[in-house]
Amino acid sequence: xxxxxxxxxxxxxxxxxxxxxxxxxxxxxxxxxxxxxxxxxxxxxxxxxxxxxxxxxxxxxxxxxxxxxxxxxxxxxxxxxxxxxxxxxxxxxxxxxxxxxxxxxxxxxxxxxxxxxxxxxxxxxxxxxxxxxxxxxxxxxxxxxxxxxxxxxxxxxxxxxxxxxxxxxxxxxxxxxxxxxxxxxxxxxxxxxxxxxxxxxxxxxxxxxxxxxxxxxxxxxxxxxxxxxxxxxxxxxxxxxxxxxxxxxxxxxxxxxxxxxxxxxxxxxxxxxxxxxxxxxxxxxxxxxxxxxxxxxxxxxxxxxxxxxxxxxxxxxxxxxxxxxxxxxxxxxxxxxxxxxxxxxxxxxxxxxxxxxxxxxxxxxxxxxxxxxxxxxxxxxxxxxxxxxxxxxxxxxxxxxxxxxxxxxxxxxxxxxxxxxxx
Numbered sequence: 098x099x100x101x102x103x104x105x106x107x108x109x110x111x112x113x114x115x116x117x118x119x120x121x122x123x124x125x126x127x128x129x130x131x132x133x134x135x136x137x138x139x140x141x142x143x144x145x146x147x148x149x150x151x152x153x154x155x156x157x158x159x160x161x162x163x164x165x166x167x168x169x170x171x172x173x174x175x176x177x178x179x180x181x182x183x184x185x186x187x188x189x190x191x192x193x194x195x196x197x198x199x200x201x202x203x204x205x206x207x208x209x210x211x212x213x214x215x216x217x218x219x220x221x222x223x224x225x226x227x228x229x230x231x232x233x234x235x236x237x238x239x240x241x242x243x244x245x246x247x248x249x250x251x252x253x254x255x256x257x258x259x260x261x262x263x264x265x266x267x268x269x270x271x272x273x274x275x276x277x278x279x280x281x282x283x284x285x286x287x288x289x290x291x292x293x294x295x296x297x298x299x300x301x302x303x304x305x306x307x308x309x310x311x312x313x314x315x316x317x318x319x320x321x322x323x324x325x326x327x328x329x330x331x332x333x334x335x336x337x338x339x340x341x342x343x344x345x346x347x348x349x350x351x352x353x354x355x356x357x358x359x360x361x362x363x364x365x366x367x368x369x370x371x372x373x374x375x376x377x378x379x380x381x382x383x384x385x386x387x388x389x390x391x392x393x394x395x396x397x398x399x400x401x402x403x404x405x406x407x408x409x410x411x412x413x414x415x416x417x418x419x420x421x422x423x424x425x426x427x428x429x430x431x432x433x434x435x436x437x438x439x440x441x442x443x444x445x446x447x448x449x450x451x452x453x454x455x456x457x458x459x460x461x462x463x464x465x466x467x468x469x470x471x472x473x474x475x476x477x478x479x480x481x482x483x484x485x486x487x488x489x490x491x492x493x494x495x496x497x498x499x500x501x502x503x504x505x506x507x508x509x510x511x512x513x514x515x516x517x518x519x520x
Contacts, residue, residue, distance in 0.1 A: 099278075100227055112237055115387050115430060123430040127390055128160070130403045135159055138409045141181035145409060161390055161401045167413045169221045173471075180224065180408050182208075190222045195468045198264050200271040201278075208407065211266045212466055213367035219472045223367050224408045232404040233370030234272060237385025237431060255285040256306060258334075260299065260313030260321065261341065262461045263289045268367040269341060273312070292317050292458045295449075295517050300330050312338035315348055315362070316444050317458055322355035334358055340365060341460055343436070349379045362436065368413060369402055375436050381422060384432040391432060393419050448480045450520040457516060467508055469493055469501035481520060485509060 115123060135156050138145035145164075148154070154163050172179060176187040184205060193204045194212055204210045209225045225233065263270045273287050288306055290299050292314065303311075303321070311318065311334045318339055324330040337352055337360035344352075344362035352360040362375040364382050373384040384391065392399040392412070398419050402410040424433040445457045462475050472488040487505060489498045513519055 100231055104228055104231070108232060108235055112235065112387060115237065118430045119428065120430050123387070127386075127388070127403060130388065131161060131390060131401065132156055132159060134403055134406065134409060134411075137406055138181065138411075142179055142409060144175045144178035145411070161392065161399070161412050164411045166399060167411060169219050169414075172410070172413070173219075173221060176222065182407055185224055185407070187222070190224070191468050194222070194266060194466050197266065200263070200266055200274055209271065211268050211271050211367050213268065220466065220470065221367070223405075225370075225405060226407055229405050229407060230275070230370070232388060234275065236371050236373075236389070237383075237387050254283070255309045256288060257285055257310045257312065258288050258290055258303060258306060258308035260290040260311065260317050261292050262458070263291050264293075265466060268365065268370065269313075272365070272370065291515075293461045293512065293515050296320070296324075296455055300324055303330060303332055307332055308334055310334055310336050310338070311356075312340065314458060314460055315339040315342040315344045316456075318352055318360075319348060320456065322352045325355040332356070337361070338363060344375070344379065346379055366415065366417075368410060368415070369400060373434075380436055381433050382436050383424075383429075384419070384434060386432050391419065393421055393434075445475070445477055445483070446480070447518055448520075449517040451517060454480075455516060455518070457518075461512070465508065465512070467501065467505050469497065470505060473505075 115126070118126070135145075135149070135154070139149050139156065140146075148164060149156070152163065173187070176190075180186075185208065190204065190210055193210060204224070207226070209227070209230050210222060211225075212220060212222050257273075257276075259270065259273045261267075261269050270289065274289070276285060276287050288308065290302065290313070300321075311321070311332075318337060321330055325332070334356055335358055337356055337358060339348075339352070339360060340363040344360070349360050349362075359377070360379075361377070362379065362382070363371065364373040364375070364384075365371045369389055371385070372389065373382045375382050388403040390401040390403065392401075396416075396418055398415050398417060399412045400410070400415055401412055420435040422433055422435060424431075444459065445462075446454055447457065449455050459475075465473070467473075469490045470487050471490055474486045476484040476486060478484065485505070487502070489501055493501065510519070
């Protein structure tokens with residue numbers, strides 16, 4: 098679903114205006130946006146209307162701390178009362194995610210839906226209109242000056258390779274494939290590489306494609322860097338982008354050395370889409386918080402989303418660790434944090450049916466969607482086995498719960514078969 102050109106121009110104009118503001122001016126603007134959001138939720142969200150009434154919140158003077166914390170558990174338990182469009186229900190999203198694996202398919206041909214369980218293994222749904230999606234994809238203007246990229250070896254559209262989980266409504270693939278539509282498709286083509294595919298197949302396709310740009314999960318790109326060093330992979334990208342996980346200085350050095358080009362880390366989430374980008378040296382991340390209000394603590398943070406009116410998130414708790422630092426440019430309007438965001442997963446390595454070692458990326462596991470499963474956890478045993486623990490929806494009867502367990506077993510088998518790990 099395309100956006101009116103006026104909406105796009107208005108957003109770019111706002112971002113340019115914000116980029117020239119002081120920090121205090123941006124904070125004032127965001128407080129105005131917050132109170133506008135609160136007026137909206139008072140009228141259209143029963144959950145927030147009750148909170149405003151119970152706490153006697155004065156909308157014209159309110160601040161985020163007037164509201165209670167919103168966790169993923171609370172969000173999912175009150176989903177139907179939080180969303181502001183009554184055509185959207187938890188049941189309708191359940192049904193949609195159960196049948197649809199195309200990240201470009203829209204709920205009711207209108208809403209983009211993505212889901213995650215994150216490191217907690219707890220499922221969460223997040224819904225956006227096309228306008229909200231665009232605002233989340235374009236949170237700020239990157240003012241950092243980049244050095245000139247190496248000359249490309251060919252003309253035509255940029256060939257971009259995305260190496261991550263692609264078979265469902267996940268944030269990363271949904272954001273990337275957006276670029277295959279609209280005006281962006283005239284300049285670039287996104288080629289998808291499933292991180293759960295056998296590694297030799299991925300390497301063969303990459304060698305044939307010779308992408309100009311590669312992006313994906315940090316750990317997956319580190320494995321590709323190892324194969325490049327071994328001479329098995331032989332490509333010459335002009336730029337690398339990582340996301341979904343932290344990229345340490347050692348990770349950055351390894352990837353850049355292997356591919357002989359710059360690697361830069363992006364920071365985003367299913368709940369708030371693109372949130373920031375790392376500096377050229379990888380030591381800091383600039384949070385383009387034009388439409389996000391952060392409350393930072395030692396081992397978690399609260400984020401208030403100012404652009405999603407369909408599924409309002411006020412003081413939403415995230416486990417990411419964001420440690421603020423003074424920006425190099427004191428006139429810079431955006432928050433700057435240490436780049437070591439709390440986003441590191443353990444990579445399970447198994448021996449497949451051919452006796453070869455291969456990996457299962459943890460994000461592929463946490464992005465599994467199985468209706469009726471509230472939480473899950475992968476417990477590693479050895480190189481050929483693991484246990485998969487689940488918490489089931491207690492509103493289901495015994496027969497329904499048994500069916501959910503069978504579906505879970507089936508999905509895991511399909512997942513392992515794809516990776517040649519039916520052993």
